[in-house]
Amino acid sequence: MSIATPPPQPSSAGIDLPRPFLDWFASKGWQPRVHQLELLARAEAGQSTLLIAPTGAGKTLAGFLPTLVDLTRRGRPKPGLRKPGVHTLYISPLKALAVDIHRNLSTPVEEMGLPVEIETRTGDTPQSRRQRQKLNPPDILLTTPEQLALLLSHKDAERFFSDLRHIVLDELHSLVTSKRGHLLALALARLHRLCPHLKATGLSATVSEPDLLRQWLVPQRTGGEMAGIVTVAGGAKPDITILKSKERVPWSGHSARYAMPEVYEAIRQHQTTLLFVNTRSQAELLFQELWKINDDNLPIALHHGSLDVSQRRRVEHAMQANSLRAIVATSTLDLGIDWGDVDLVVHVGSPKGASRLAQRIGRANHRMDEASKAILVPANRFEVMECQAALDANYLGAQDTPPLADGALDVLCQHILGSACAEPFRADDLYAEITTSAPYAHLPRETFDRAIQFVAHGGYALQSYERYARIKLTKDGTWRVAHPSVAQQYRLNCGTIIEAPMLNIRLTRQRKGGPLRGGPVLGKIEEGFIESLVQGDTFLFAGKVLQFEGIHENDCIVSKASDLNAKVPAYAGGKFPTTTYLSEQVRKMLADPSGWDRLPKQVSDWLAIQKAKSIVPGPRDLLVETFPRGNRYYMVAYPFEGRLAHQTLCMLLTRRLERAKARPLGFVASDYAVAIWGLRDMGQMLRRGDLSLSGLFDEDMLGDDLEAWLDESYLLKRTFRACATIAGLIEKRHPGKEKSGRQMTVSADLIYDVLRSHEPDHILLQATRNDARTGLLDIGRLGDMLSRIEGRIVHKDLEMISPLAVPVMLEIGKETVHGDDVSDALMAEAAEDLIRDAIGADI
Amino acid sequence: MRAALKTVEQVTAGEALAIDYAGSEVLLDPAGAAWFAAERLLVVSDMHLEKGSSFARRRVFLPPYDTAATLARLAAMAAKYDPATIVSLGDAFHDDEASERLGDDALRAIGAIARGRDMVWVTGNHDPSPPEGVPGIPVDMLALGGIVFRHIAEAQETGHEVSGHWHPCARLVRHGKAVRRACFASDGVRLVMPSFGVFTGGLNVRDEAYAGLFHAATFRAYMLGSDRVHAVGPRDLYGD
Numbered sequence A: 001m002s003i004a005t006p007p008p009q010p011s012s013a014g015i016d017l018p019r020p021f022l023d024w025f026a027s028k029g030w031q032p033r034v035h036q037l038e039l040l041a042r043a044e045a046g047q048s049t050l051l052i053a054p055t056g057a058g059k060t061l062a063g064f065l066p067t068l069v070d071l072t073r074r075g076r077p078k079p080g081l082r083k084p085g086v087h088t089l090y091i092s093p094l095k096a097l098a099v100d101i102h103r104n105l106s107t108p109v110e111e112m113g114l115p116v117e118i119e120t121r122t123g124d125t126p127q128s129r130r131q132r133q134k135l136n137p138p139d140i141l142l143t144t145p146e147q148l149a150l151l152l153s154h155k156d157a158e159r160f161f162s163d164l165r166h167i168v169l170d171e172l173h174s175l176v177t178s179k180r181g182h183l184l185a186l187a188l189a190r191l192h193r194l195c196p197h198l199k200a201t202g203l204s205a206t207v208s209e210p211d212l213l214r215q216w217l218v219p220q221r222t223g224g225e226m227a228g229i230v231t232v233a234g235g236a237k238p239d240i241t242i243l244k245s246k247e248r249v250p251w252s253g254h255s256a257r258y259a260m261p262e263v264y265e266a267i268r269q270h271q272t273t274l275l276f277v278n279t280r281s282q283a284e285l286l287f288q289e290l291w292k293i294n295d296d297n298l299p300i301a302l303h304h305g306s307l308d309v310s311q312r313r314r315v316e317h318a319m320q321a322n323s324l325r326a327i328v329a330t331s332t333l334d335l336g337i338d339w340g341d342v343d344l345v346v347h348v349g350s351p352k353g354a355s356r357l358a359q360r361i362g363r364a365n366h367r368m369d370e371a372s373k374a375i376l377v378p379a380n381r382f383e384v385m386e387c388q389a390a391l392d393a394n395y396l397g398a399q400d401t402p403p404l405a406d407g408a409l410d411v412l413c414q415h416i417l418g419s420a421c422a423e424p425f426r427a428d429d430l431y432a433e434i435t436t437s438a439p440y441a442h443l444p445r446e447t448f449d450r451a452i453q454f455v456a457h458g459g460y461a462l463q464s465y466e467r468y469a470r471i472k473l474t475k476d477g478t479w480r481v482a483h484p485s486v487a488q489q490y491r492l493n494c495g496t497i498i499e500a501p502m503l504n505i506r507l508t509r510q511r512k513g514g515p516l517r518g519g520p521v522l523g524k525i526e527e528g529f530i531e532s533l534v535q536g537d538t539f540l541f542a543g544k545v546l547q548f549e550g551i552h553e554n555d556c557i558v559s560k561a562s563d564l565n566a567k568v569p570a571y572a573g574g575k576f577p578t579t580t581y582l583s584e585q586v587r588k589m590l591a592d593p594s595g596w597d598r599l600p601k602q603v604s605d606w607l608a609i610q611k612a613k614s615i616v617p618g619p620r621d622l623l624v625e626t627f628p629r630g631n632r633y634y635m636v637a638y639p640f641e642g643r644l645a646h647q648t649l650c651m652l653l654t655r656r657l658e659r660a661k662a663r664p665l666g667f668v669a670s671d672y673a674v675a676i677w678g679l680r681d682m683g684q685m686l687r688r689g690d691l692s693l694s695g696l697f698d699e700d701m702l703g704d705d706l707e708a709w710l711d712e713s714y715l716l717k718r719t720f721r722a723c724a725t726i727a728g729l730i731e732k733r734h735p736g737k738e739k740s741g742r743q744m745t746v747s748a749d750l751i752y753d754v755l756r757s758h759e760p761d762h763i764l765l766q767a768t769r770n771d772a773r774t775g776l777l778d779i780g781r782l783g784d785m786l787s788r789i790e791g792r793i794v795h796k797d798l799e800m801i802s803p804l805a806v807p808v809m810l811e812i813g814k815e816t817v818h819g820d821d822v823s824d825a826l827m828a829e830a831a832e833d834l835i836r837d838a839i840g841a842d843i
Numbered sequence B: 001m002r003a004a005l006k007t008v009e010q011v012t013a014g015e016a017l018a019i020d021y022a023g024s025e026v027l028l029d030p031a032g033a034a035w036f037a038a039e040r041l042l043v044v045s046d047m048h049l050e051k052g053s054s055f056a057r058r059r060v061f062l063p064p065y066d067t068a069a070t071l072a073r074l075a076a077m078a079a080k081y082d083p084a085t086i087v088s089l090g091d092a093f094h095d096d097e098a099s100e101r102l103g104d105d106a107l108r109a110i111g112a113i114a115r116g117r118d119m120v121w122v123t124g125n126h127d128p129s130p131p132e133g134v135p136g137i138p139v140d141m142l143a144l145g146g147i148v149f150r151h152i153a154e155a156q157e158t159g160h161e162v163s164g165h166w167h168p169c170a171r172l173v174r175h176g177k178a179v180r181r182a183c184f185a186s187d188g189v190r191l192v193m194p195s196f197g198v199f200t201g202g203l204n205v206r207d208e209a210y211a212g213l214f215h216a217a218t219f220r221a222y223m224l225g226s227d228r229v230h231a232v233g234p235r236d237l238y239g240d
Helices: A019-028 A034-044 A059-074 A095-112 A127-135 A145-152 A179-194 A210-217 A257-268 A280-292 A309-320 A354-361 A381-396 A409-422 A427-434 A445-457 A484-493 A527-531 A580-591 A593-598 A601-613 A643-659 A682-688 A704-710 A714-727 A748-758 A763-774 A779-788 A803-811 A820-842 B008-013 B051-056 B066-081 B104-114
Strands: A049-052 A088-091 A118-121 A140-143 A166-169 A199-204 A228-231 A239-242 A273-276 A300-303 A326-329 A344-348 A373-377 A471-473 A479-481 A502-507 A521-526 A538-541 A544-552 A555-560 A622-629 A632-637 A664-669 A674-678 A793-797 B017-021 B024-028 B034-036 B041-044 B085-088 B118-122 B137-139 B141-144 B147-150 B160-163 B168-174 B177-186 B190-192 B220-224 B229-232
Touching: A019 A059, A019 A095, A034 A049, A034 A059, A034 A199, A034 A228, A049 A059, A049 A210, A059 A088, A059 A095, A059 A166, A059 A199, A088 A145, A095 A118, A095 A140, A118 A127, A140 A145, A145 A179, A145 A409, A166 A179, A179 A409, A179 A427, A199 A210, A210 A228, A239 A381, A257 A273, A257 A280, A257 A344, A257 A373, A280 A300, A280 A326, A280 A538, A300 A309, A344 A354, A354 A373, A354 A381, A373 A381, A381 A580, A381 A601, A409 A427, A409 A445, A409 A479, A409 A484, A409 A714, A409 A763, A427 A445, A445 A471, A445 A763, A479 A484, A502 A544, A521 A527, A521 A538, A521 A555, A593 A601, A601 A803, A622 A682, A622 A803, A632 A682, A632 A803, A643 A664, A643 A674, A643 A704, A643 A779, A664 A803, A674 A803, A682 A793, A714 A748, A714 A763, A748 A763, A748 B066, A763 A779, A820 B168, A820 B177, A820 B229, B008 B066, B017 B229, B041 B066, B051 B066, B066 B104, B104 B118, B118 B141, B168 B220
Parallel strands: A049 A199, A049 A228, A088 A140, A088 A166, A118 A140, A166 A199, A239 A373, A273 A326, A273 A344, A300 A326, A344 A373, A502 A555, A622 A793, B041 B085, B085 B118, B118 B137, B147 B160, B160 B190
Antiparallel strands: A471 A479, A502 A521, A538 A544, A544 A555, A622 A632, A632 A674, A664 A674, B017 B024, B024 B034, B034 B041, B141 B147, B168 B177, B177 B190, B177 B220, B220 B229
16 A cells, blocks of 8 residues: 555645645645545544545555644653653554555655654564563554454553554454454454544445444444544546457356466556456466466466465565566455556456455556556356446446444453453443444343353353353452463464464475475465375465375475376365345346347357246246256256355255155255255156245245254354354464374364253354354345245246256366265265275185 | 264164174274173273363363263163173273262262163273262273273283273275264274263374274274264275
């Protein structure tokens, strides 16, 4: 995020900028922008403000200008007088962004010779500097939500923040949608109490509901209080096109391999191209494909969150030095870091959301008055429609940022423990403070009290742990930490980022025979992925094809593979479903043949054949097709509600079909459709009335069927593990420790099973269910869909597969869902082989 | 590790796998217990009762229902096989003071399980002194029907030996998918029992800790499936 302020604009009169600022602007030939002065004026009037501005609008300087002016007026502390504490806190979602801002802010501060000290404090800051910062704090402290929570949990937090005047929250739109945002909201509520005159400035990209962010910034006392808002209109409309490929657009898949020559040509014709993909595995694949045809040896680099830090830094430096022609990246580059002179953004695959597209395009061209240029490359035919919808939305300025969820209960539990570590608290006071934060404004008192019980001794109905309590209610009515070790426990477990256990990928030089160790680290990879490999398997990572050799302690040892056809890393993260807004647009597009001519001919032809052979559903309808194929019978439905909600739907439909004796065998879910197959003719069952679609898709499936399924769902267990760790029920795994005595550890799955059968209403199970509504199970979206389609299900019984069904049918076999059934089948198969071998040997 | 926690009915309904061991038939139950029909002997190992309250002493508050859940499973096994003798093969209690923390309900449950049977508590490394206030006889080891029962397998033992301690589990990888489950580990001479407690993790049978205990050629991991036991050979097994 550059703070440079290009071409002059009309200056806003009447603002009294100190001399050094006027001189500095003059020396650069610039003038302060209207919104920068506006923010200054509001801050001087003591108001909190939300600034919504596109990239390149000088957001950072706008956020810090009030601080710099105030500190300049205050001047350096007189010798002998107490040096004031931190004046301004800056919170960023990324460590890298804090470091970047430090650099960008230091330049004007040095050039103007301002009496301002700026320092960062992140997880990487050495202990000695942290200590020094507490004794001798800088004027501006740049930090992260976790570090702020830690600072607030110290006994001297109140003194440390006594001089705080201003807090700047960067990339607020991205922070507020996560549990980190909840942690930050609770910290902000504390700061507002400690410093009643605190002004909060939120910096945000365009969002669908700015009022929610305005409420987020200020204490909610009567409810609905809002910070002021300053909106900077977007610059020139971006120039976005959808790649009109001469090649055939595939039916399914996510690789967009067909378009590589055209993408490469676009790279050649531009100075610097940023290529965005949705997942790390797509990034690896795209990088590999581009290098296969990189005849000109263009410097093309790869950047994603799993790569080793030093490699990422090298790429970032090369990018800033403009020595790269293209960079393939995932969302690690979504946030506002300065990336040099990008003149083209290529999005490979659908961006899956209108706002996400806007934010990613903003990466190109930091001069907001020039049009950014972007090309969308749909990976399959449904994505063609999705890209068209995203493009339309961008033109209209439509936004589909995710709705804000209520504050998570596991984060609440963590915060309560942190509060007790700072100072003894009264439940009434803490409840009053917490409910001033927007995400927790509607927190029921009863839930808060249960959270305290959980923190104190687990909150179980069977109260057998009271004598070991972490916090105790004392005679004066305050809750106090029962033992000094509790604060240490809190500090080790603070934070909300629960990463899947990761292993280092180490490239060994030794081949066969020698011990498996040594070699450079290429990055980190999820343990879950490695678990599915056996020695000799190959996969793509860091742009190389690697062969899995084995695991040594926390290292996954690999060698360079000669094989060019690798398995692709199946990363857990990064696969987000299409947003509700975009899905709705795609349904509308599908329902309206008069607009099909805007789509590439091969896509409109495809839809026309669908119309002739089956049905094109209306925008609110659910089309269900049934047809035989091979010796199986298929049912394909098109809800267009995203992969997660579809997976949940499939699980529940399969249960119901089993009960109806349709003998289902399997299912597959894409972002657009679901397919279920079985041994009985479901079309015939529907015709005869043995099966009813309205019954099958009835909303009541979210009742008992859901509960019964949740009992066994590994997805819910994964969600529970995260909640239990954040809430402090189980301790975070710390690198290096976990391998000692694995049989002594308690797995979260076992705790989940015991808790579900003995105390289904426990606060952590409540937290888990809340997360499941929006998270991995997307139950909320499924519920909305079921009520939308009530009475609007259209059935078409076909003799053969329909054109629309082809994409989802092609997914069959590519992806299957794990579960106990699969596990049992695998073990049974291995046992059968063993028997067969034994019998064979006997004969 | 084990498939999802089962109701008592499901635990009872599991289908045991018969193996030939020390000249007689032994049933390996998917709940993790072994049934020596000739002796009417039921063996379980590593129940780790009161593991929850043991963690609570370090202020980690696992659900306090582990003892009740484990004992309910043991009661179900006792009802299913109606043993004359039940042997707990050590680490029945998670720590040396655990038996003192047993609640009244747990004591009653143990009493009911032990009623009319011989209850034998082999001591383990987690519970070296015999439990107080619970019915049964504490022993260091036990020899019965030509089989030695002890908590930790001894490398120099050459005869049939049944032990626990390691919480064996096995990892099977096929078709790009992995399954990790608790298992009975045996080469036909030595048998290492899976842990029976609901809060217990497992140590992969490929770990160095098992070195020298088994004959590789005849080794089997009897993996605990959700309703049956699967015999898996070394070829399919992988380390963690």
